[in-house]
Amino acid sequence: MQLRTIAANCRSTQTLISRRLQQLQSGYSTQNSESYPLMDSSERYCYNPTLHWNPQVEEYFIKAYGADHFSRISNALTRPSSYSCLRVNILKTTTDAVIEKLLSIQHGTDGKGINNNLIHKCPIPGLDYVVFVRGTGPHEIDYAYAPEQPVKEVIVSRKCAEAVLRGAQVYVPGVLACSAHVEEGDSVAVSVAIEQHVPGGKWGTGITRGIVLQGLETDPQYFQRKGLYIGQGTTMMSRAGIFRVLQGVAISMSNRVFNLPSFNNVLEGDIFLQNLPSIIVAHALDPQKGERILDMCAAPGGKTTAIAMLMRDEGEVVAADRSHNKVIDVQNLAAEMGLKSIVTCKLDAVKSVATEKVSDIDVTEDTSSSKSCSIVKEKLNGNMLHKENVVSNRRKDKDSIKNGIGKNHVSGGRVEKSKGFARNSFDRVLLDAPCSALGLRPRLLAGEETLESLKSHKLYQRKMFDQAVQLVRPGGVLVYSTCTINPGENEALVRYALDTYKFLSLAPQHPRVGGPGLVGRCELSDGYIEEWLRPGEEELVQRFDPSTSDTIGFFIAKFNVGCKDT
Numbered sequence: 001m002q003l004r005t006i007a008a009n010c011r012s013t014q015t016l017i018s019r020r021l022q023q024l025q026s027g028y029s030t031q032n033s034e035s036y037p038l039m040d041s042s043e044r045y046c047y048n049p050t051l052h053w054n055p056q057v058e059e060y061f062i063k064a065y066g067a068d069h070f071s072r073i074s075n076a077l078t079r080p081s082s083y084s085c086l087r088v089n090i091l092k093t094t095t096d097a098v099i100e101k102l103l104s105i106q107h108g109t110d111g112k113g114i115n116n117n118l119i120h121k122c123p124i125p126g127l128d129y130v131v132f133v134r135g136t137g138p139h140e141i142d143y144a145y146a147p148e149q150p151v152k153e154v155i156v157s158r159k160c161a162e163a164v165l166r167g168a169q170v171y172v173p174g175v176l177a178c179s180a181h182v183e184e185g186d187s188v189a190v191s192v193a194i195e196q197h198v199p200g201g202k203w204g205t206g207i208t209r210g211i212v213l214q215g216l217e218t219d220p221q222y223f224q225r226k227g228l229y230i231g232q233g234t235t236m237m238s239r240a241g242i243f244r245v246l247q248g249v250a251i252s253m254s255n256r257v258f259n260l261p262s263f264n265n266v267l268e269g270d271i272f273l274q275n276l277p278s279i280i281v282a283h284a285l286d287p288q289k290g291e292r293i294l295d296m297c298a299a300p301g302g303k304t305t306a307i308a309m310l311m312r313d314e315g316e317v318v319a320a321d322r323s324h325n326k327v328i329d330v331q332n333l334a335a336e337m338g339l340k341s342i343v344t345c346k347l348d349a350v351k352s353v354a355t356e357k358v359s360d361i362d363v364t365e366d367t368s369s370s371k372s373c374s375i376v377k378e379k380l381n382g383n384m385l386h387k388e389n390v391v392s393n394r395r396k397d398k399d400s401i402k403n404g405i406g407k408n409h410v411s412g413g414r415v416e417k418s419k420g421f422a423r424n425s426f427d428r429v430l431l432d433a434p435c436s437a438l439g440l441r442p443r444l445l446a447g448e449e450t451l452e453s454l455k456s457h458k459l460y461q462r463k464m465f466d467q468a469v470q471l472v473r474p475g476g477v478l479v480y481s482t483c484t485i486n487p488g489e490n491e492a493l494v495r496y497a498l499d500t501y502k503f504l505s506l507a508p509q510h511p512r513v514g515g516p517g518l519v520g521r522c523e524l525s526d527g528y529i530e531e532w533l534r535p536g537e538e539e540l541v542q543r544f545d546p547s548t549s550d551t552i553g554f555f556i557a558k559f560n561v562g563c564k565d566t
């Protein structure tokens with residue numbers, strides 16, 4: 001990986017030097033307009049990033065998918081899906097009412113509204129409460145390149161760029177470098193710096209924040225931008241301001257490579273922006289009114305609230321997560337959506353089964369919260385949290401997480417720490433496992449995942465699965481899902497599950513939107529053999545392939561839990 005990057009950099013440096021030599025030999029000066037473009041401007045400014053992988057991981061994925069297919073997946077991951085998917089809270093409103101409101105709202109970064117042609121209900125039977133809003137792109141952007149007057153430029157961090165590709169603005173913390181003499185109101189070309197492996201096992205961009213882009217072809221930060229431009233915007237503050245203040249919008253994007261409407265603070269509580277496969281997971285679980293469901297890794301609560309909604313808020317959905325602050329996110333989302341059947345608790349999923357006898361949810365106060373209180377066994381309901389605070393807290397959270405600067409959680413609710421649950425105490429369990437997330441898109445960096453790190457995700461997931469299996473009652477259902485394309489965390493988990501627990505069987509899923517799973521086995525470079533599905537099993541799982549389905553990469557397996565005595 002590192003060698004390849006260095007080699008690529010060397011090649012572009014050599015190209016640069018040889019072009020420079022040619023210029024000098026032919027008597028061009030850099031002030032001469034004809035001499036300036038060292039790189040064809042369309043080549044330089046088009047969006048065409050390459051996702052770099054750890055070489056062993058790449059080899060493994062090529063074995064799994066074949067070289068061409070993997071290259072298509074890799075390419076698809078660098079782009080957002082072509083639409084936004086909104087789940088309508090049908091307990092509060094209707095799909096038609098939401099569509100009508102969306103059509104009347106002026107939003108999106110360009111101030112244009114959504115028109116009828118861009119918005120439609122999901123055509124999958126049973127999912128007509130899901131609304132698709134189509135985006136556009138990739139667009140070729142005219143950056144007003146003029147040899148005599150170089151474009152003013154801003155380089156942003158990779159996380160910032162990934163957010164911008166999904167429709168966000170550029171926030172101050174996301175800006176890494178900027179041309180000299182940039183003033184408020186200037187038009188700037190925005191490109192991304194992607195981290196590379198640097199000696200010492202770390203990843204870095206090599207850019208010191210605040211660096212001045214010279215606009216010269218000898219400035220490495222300036223000329224290495226090929227394929228990495230994500231759009232054009234207007235600066236909301238001067239260069240000095242961008243690097244002086246700590247927050248705020250630095251650049252308001254006016255021309256984007258991908259135009260996806262932003263739904264920040266739009267119809268909160270009535271809609272939830274969610275990837276289609278995540279909505280399908282809730283359907284695969286098939287929760288019924290009055291049942292007791294466990295969502296083992298629930299935060300931020302997208303699937304928890306989808307499940308509660310399918311149950312029409314009748315029954316109990318226990319939403320557990322390891323992180324105290326993330327449990328508060330779930331509480332806030334549940335309150336915002338007006339869902340009363342959701343009970344939250346802090347719990348490490350690898351310790352989900354109570355070691356001592358517990359009654360129902362036996363919980364203790366979570367002392368990690370400065371505002372936690374000692375209420376035990378209390379249900380979260382809409383009244384427990386003050387609605388205004390909840391909404392404003394979410395807004396603060398949303399603002400603070402812009403461009404990946406980390407969350408500034410506002411503790412408003414109580415977080416109960418669970419000691420675990422009794423065996424067989426749930427009708428259905430969802431294990432939406434923490435994973436390598438190699439299906440999420442747009443993604444501009446993949447190389448940080450190694451075979452070792454993939455293996456550790458796999459082991460962690462198995463530990464959680466071992467717990468989940470014990471919590472589902474015989475006759476119940478267990479759904480396992482991930483947002484990764486890694487077969488080791490998907491098909492290999494299914495193999496492990498079926499081989500280890502003979503009372504589990506794969507169950508058909510409705511609706512079936514994803515493709516079949518991978519059948520066979522794969523020998524890893526360390527000689528370890530990974531077993532995937534057996535013939536006949538592939539149609540019982542759903543694998544969402546970003547190169548063919550215009551969704552994130554995702555995997556769902558549904559198990560029926562039989563009699564555990566056998």
Ligand SMILES: C[S@@+](CC[C@H](N)C(=O)[O-])C[C@H]1O[C@@H](n2cnc3c(N)ncnc32)[C@H](O)[C@@H]1O
Pocket residue numbers: 278296297298299300301302303304320321322323326347348349350432433434435
């Ligand atoms: C894939 S995300 C879950 C997304 C969530 N299901 C949703 O749809 O909104 C995985 C979650 O697992 C949580 N997590 C990681 N390790 C955990 C553990 N040992 N026990 C419980 N939760 C864990 C993380 O905090 C994260 O919120």
